[in-house]
Amino acid sequence: MSTSTEHRDVVLSIDAPRSRPSALQHHRLEDMKGGWFIGDFAPAAMRCAGAEVAVKHVRAGTHEPLHEHRLATEATVVVAGRIRIGGEEWRTGDIIVVLPHTKTDFTAITDAVLVVVKTPSVIGDKYAVALAPDQVGLG
Numbered sequence: 001m002s003t004s005t006e007h008r009d010v011v012l013s014i015d016a017p018r019s020r021p022s023a024l025q026h027h028r029l030e031d032m033k034g035g036w037f038i039g040d041f042a043p044a045a046m047r048c049a050g051a052e053v054a055v056k057h058v059r060a061g062t063h064e065p066l067h068e069h070r071l072a073t074e075a076t077v078v079v080a081g082r083i084r085i086g087g088e089e090w091r092t093g094d095i096i097v098v099l100p101h102t103k104t105d106f107t108a109i110t111d112a113v114l115v116v117v118k119t120p121s122v123i124g125d126k127y128a129v130a131l132a133p134d135q136v137g138l139g
Contacts, residue, residue, distance in 0.1 A: 040121035052118040064106040072118040081112025
């Protein structure tokens, strides 16, 4: 009795680069400035004059002083953690929309993860403001 077995050589290369269709681009968040990855700036994963988008990982105690955007509307989603914007405390799941000319500051109460969207993307549209604390959040 005769048994025939066919053998095929299989070559695997663990170090081979992943092949990607040319329509896919890859970027790393840590290569972006301050978590901003979409907008009319560089570096950006996608250049866009209509909006800016960031994923921000902030440590407890991080603070941005009182400021306003004169052209842009800014929406912040609290993905995780607790923050203070405009003198009010916000937590996981809250979405805060700040309209142009609203004076506000930011403080991370705990470590937090945020998604921030600004529209339109306008470089330099952040102006320091000097107000008394009871005026924060006023448009």
